[in-house]
Amino acid sequence: MATATDAPQGPRSFPSRSNRGAGGRALRWLRANLFSSISSSLITLFLILLLGKMLISFAQWGIWDAVWSVPGNNTGACRAVRGFGACWAVIPEKFRFIIFGTYPYDEQWRPAAATLIFIALFYLSSRRKLWRRELVFVWAGALILIAFLMWGGIFGLSYVSQDRWGGLPVTLILATFGLAFGFPLGVFVALGRRSKLPAIRSLCVLYVELIRGVPLISLLFMASVMFPLFMPDGFNVDKLLRAQIAIVLYAGAYLAEVIRGGLQAVARGQNEAADALGLSYWQKNRLIVLPQAIRHVIPPLVNTFIAFFKDTSLVLIIGIFDLLTTAKTAIIDPAWQSFGIEVYVFVALIYFAFCFAMSRYSRHLEAQGR
Amino acid sequence: MTTSTPELRLRRRLRLSLRDEKVKGLIWQVVVVGIAVAVVAWLWSNAIHNLSVRRISTGFAFLGREAGMPIVDTWLPYSPKDTYLRAFLVGIVNTLRVAAIGVVLATVLGTMIGIARLSSNWLLSRLAAAYVEVLRDIPLLLQLLFWYVLMQGFPGARAAWNPVDGVFLSNRGLVLPSIPIEAGQLWVLATAALGLMAFYLLRRHSIARQMQDGRPRHVWPYALTLVIVIPALVSWSLGVSWTVTMPELHGFNFAGGWTLSPEYFALLIALVTYTSAFIAEIVRSGIQAVPRGQWDAAVGLGLRRSFVLRHIVLPQALRVIIPPMTSQYLNLTKNSSLAVAIGYQDIVSIANTTLNQTGQAIEAIALIMLVFLTISLGISLFMNWYNARIALVER
Numbered sequence: 001m002a003t004a005t006d007a008p009q010g011p012r013s014f015p016s017r018s019n020r021g022a023g024g025r026a027l028r029w030l031r032a033n034l035f036s037s038i039s040s041s042l043i044t045l046f047l048i049l050l051l052g053k054m055l056i057s058f059a060q061w062g063i064w065d066a067v068w069s070v071p072g073n074n075t076g077a078c079r080a081v082r083g084f085g086a087c088w089a090v091i092p093e094k095f096r097f098i099i100f101g102t103y104p105y106d107e108q109w110r111p112a113a114a115t116l117i118f119i120a121l122f123y124l125s126s127r128r129k130l131w132r133r134e135l136v137f138v139w140a141g142a143l144i145l146i147a148f149l150m151w152g153g154i155f156g157l158s159y160v161s162q163d164r165w166g167g168l169p170v171t172l173i174l175a176t177f178g179l180a181f182g183f184p185l186g187v188f189v190a191l192g193r194r195s196k197l198p199a200i201r202s203l204c205v206l207y208v209e210l211i212r213g214v215p216l217i218s219l220l221f222m223a224s225v226m227f228p229l230f231m232p233d234g235f236n237v238d239k240l241l242r243a244q245i246a247i248v249l250y251a252g253a254y255l256a257e258v259i260r261g262g263l264q265a266v267a268r269g270q271n272e273a274a275d276a277l278g279l280s281y282w283q284k285n286r287l288i289v290l291p292q293a294i295r296h297v298i299p300p301l302v303n304t305f306i307a308f309f310k311d312t313s314l315v316l317i318i319g320i321f322d323l324l325t326t327a328k329t330a331i332i333d334p335a336w337q338s339f340g341i342e343v344y345v346f347v348a349l350i351y352f353a354f355c356f357a358m359s360r361y362s363r364h365l366e367a368q369g370r
Numbered sequence: 371m372t373t374s375t376p377e378l379r380l381r382r383r384l385r386l387s388l389r390d391e392k393v394k395g396l397i398w399q400v401v402v403v404g405i406a407v408a409v410v411a412w413l414w415s416n417a418i419h420n421l422s423v424r425r426i427s428t429g430f431a432f433l434g435r436e437a438g439m440p441i442v443d444t445w446l447p448y449s450p451k452d453t454y455l456r457a458f459l460v461g462i463v464n465t466l467r468v469a470a471i472g473v474v475l476a477t478v479l480g481t482m483i484g485i486a487r488l489s490s491n492w493l494l495s496r497l498a499a500a501y502v503e504v505l506r507d508i509p510l511l512l513q514l515l516f517w518y519v520l521m522q523g524f525p526g527a528r529a530a531w532n533p534v535d536g537v538f539l540s541n542r543g544l545v546l547p548s549i550p551i552e553a554g555q556l557w558v559l560a561t562a563a564l565g566l567m568a569f570y571l572l573r574r575h576s577i578a579r580q581m582q583d584g585r586p587r588h589v590w591p592y593a594l595t596l597v598i599v600i601p602a603l604v605s606w607s608l609g610v611s612w613t614v615t616m617p618e619l620h621g622f623n624f625a626g627g628w629t630l631s632p633e634y635f636a637l638l639i640a641l642v643t644y645t646s647a648f649i650a651e652i653v654r655s656g657i658q659a660v661p662r663g664q665w666d667a668a669v670g671l672g673l674r675r676s677f678v679l680r681h682i683v684l685p686q687a688l689r690v691i692i693p694p695m696t697s698q699y700l701n702l703t704k705n706s707s708l709a710v711a712i713g714y715q716d717i718v719s720i721a722n723t724t725l726n727q728t729g730q731a732i733e734a735i736a737l738i739m740l741v742f743l744t745i746s747l748g749i750s751l752f753m754n755w756y757n758a759r760i761a762l763v764e765r
Contacts, residue, residue: 033491034491034492043491044491048493200403203402210739213746214704214738214743215742230413231420233420233423324511344516356507
């Protein structure tokens with residue numbers, strides 16, 4: 001029923017009186033949204049002042065007084081503007097190191113290609129049309145290809161051990177492999193937590209609550225310090241892999257909770273109908289319950305992915321060269337020591353680009369689901 | 371005998387069949403638990419072997435030894451000659467003090483931004499949305515390092531930024547005026563706290579009476595008397611002086627006043643701004659979850675806007691807000707462990723130093739986990755209690 005009382009939400013549109021044309025509409029919009037009352041007008045003016053002041057001082061620091069390039073490592077020009085001007089010269093100077101870490105310089109097209117494959121993989125996985133079984137094979141193929149590019153050692157590519165990997169590819173590897181392995185783990189744990197078998201249920205509850213109750217750092221410490229203690233003699237696992245295992249375990253616990261929410265949202269009748277058809281437990285979950293459950297929780301899943309992508313930066317604390325660690329290391333160089341802000345702003349933009357794309361996507365999915 | 375009827379025999383055979391749900395369940399459980407136990411036992415035996423090879427003794431005996439680690443920023447009295455146990459306590463207090471203050475500030479800031487996002491003022495709501503989007507999409511650790519580097523770039527104590535008299539912001543941190551608390555002041559504060567409790571009981575009583583006869587009662591004169599007038603009288607009769615100590619520059623540092631170290635300050639800012647972005651979203655969706663009809667009906671009754679917000683909308687919104695808020699508080703507490711990256715000596719940082727000094731990796735990490743599990747449990751219990759209190763009471 002569309003009656004006159006159904007006032008539209010958000011900016012209110014007044015019936016056109018004397019205002020005609022774009023100018024009048026703009027004025028009306030201003031009045032309705034910025035100057036609707038005295039207090040609103042005061043807030044608007046205050047915010048305009050504040051914003052203007054901030055923008056001007058930022059522009060002064062970041063553009064007008066900034067130094068964009070310096071000859072070689074001679075940072076004299078940058079030092080001269082210290083405190084009031086940015087030194088963007090640090091970015092081109094350290095760009096390759098921040099993005100690729102200590103990967104051999106001449107071979108850096110390989111991590112670059114791996115990064116592009118990652119991005120293509122994310123893009124493909126976001127297309128609803130491509131949500132089919134074959135996507136699993138695409139993922140497996142892409143991950144193998146990335147491993148091949150990063151390690152090399154065959155087809156004429158020189159071998160690069162993972163101690164030399166660094167920067168953005170490492171961040172993407174930690175996040176992506178963490179999810180690729182954490183997701184199935186999460187599915188099993190979520191099923192286990194809803195199982196009728198008490199021993200399995202309590203094991204799953206113990207796992208989820210234990211992991212969620214402690215900070216990720218303590219898990220990473222465990223991986224870096226305690227893990228070697230728990231392994232037999234002479235059995236050595238690479239540091240990156242150890243951190244990866246910790247992230248998988250961490251991701252598994254959080255994803256399990258999200259998926260459990262989806263399982264709870266599947267109508268009981270679906271389970272009962274599957275039982276009535278004589279499907280086994282695994283058949284029932286694989287064919288009937290899980291597809292519906294996961295569809296329910298795709299937006300929160302994407303939000304969890306964003307959280308993990310950000311959380312991978314914690315590996316800095318155990319000394320793994322991800323994007324944030326390379327940034328931090330880049331400014332250890334005495335010549336560039338005092339330009340940390342510029343480097344962090346640059347890296348923040350990279351993280352922001354990934355997370356913002358994902359959060360936009362999640363919102364888009366939510367809007368579609370409604 | 372009845373046991374030998376063919377029907378029962380058939381059933382007994384079925385019970386032992388692999389197709390029986392119960393048997394299958396039992397086998398599954400035995401297999402999974404068996405694997406879990408075997409893995410843990412294997413890891414444990416490896417650990418025992420490795421520790422004996424490296425001559426590291428297990429157990430918590432090291433807690434009684436002298437720590438020998440300096441801790442700069444502490445509330446408890448501590449010197450490097452104290453034991454590891456004492457150092458751990460200092461670390462726990464440091465964690466709690468950043469978490470507790472962080473939770474309060476993040477709630478206040480987050481609520482303000484959440485309400486600003488719903489403002490009818492376009493500019494205000496857009497700015498609030500931008501704040502939320504930017505802070506949520508950048509890793510907390512990066513933000514923390516950013517604040518810390520920014521703070522290190524501040525001028526030294528001599529050229530400190532001095533916005534208000536007695537407040538100094540420099541690379542030595544934030545220095546604020548303070549009031550030295552001694553026995554006299556403690557008495558006055560205790561009286562005020564007692565007065566607050568008495569007022570709370572009184573208010574409950576008067577609300578109960580109002581429920582019976584419908585007459586509202588003014589409680590604010592009692593509040594004034596109990597919380598302000600009586601403590602003031604106590605203060606006057608004891609002759610307590612409330613002098614404010616202004617920080618002063620002595621050489622290269624400040625004397626007097628209350629100093630927040632740059633590490634503490636950076637950690638607090640990072641935690642508060644980051645968490646407030648999430649809290650803002652929770653508050654916004656909580657308020658939006660209250661149906662519009664509630665507003666319209668209350669306004670239709672002629673109630674004031676502030677009254678509607680306080681007594682009609684917020685109590686309903688809180689029910690939606692509290693559970694996700696709990697997990698944000700837990701997140702903030704767990705995230706305070708990032709302190710180790712900038713050298714604020716919280717429990718994780720101190721455990722890490724201990725681990726490096728003594729090699730007691732298992733014990734140190736177990737202590738970190740124990741502390742955080744206890745804090746998490748405490749926050750969860752408190753928030754569950756609060757949630758139960760404000761939950762909808764149905765007939």
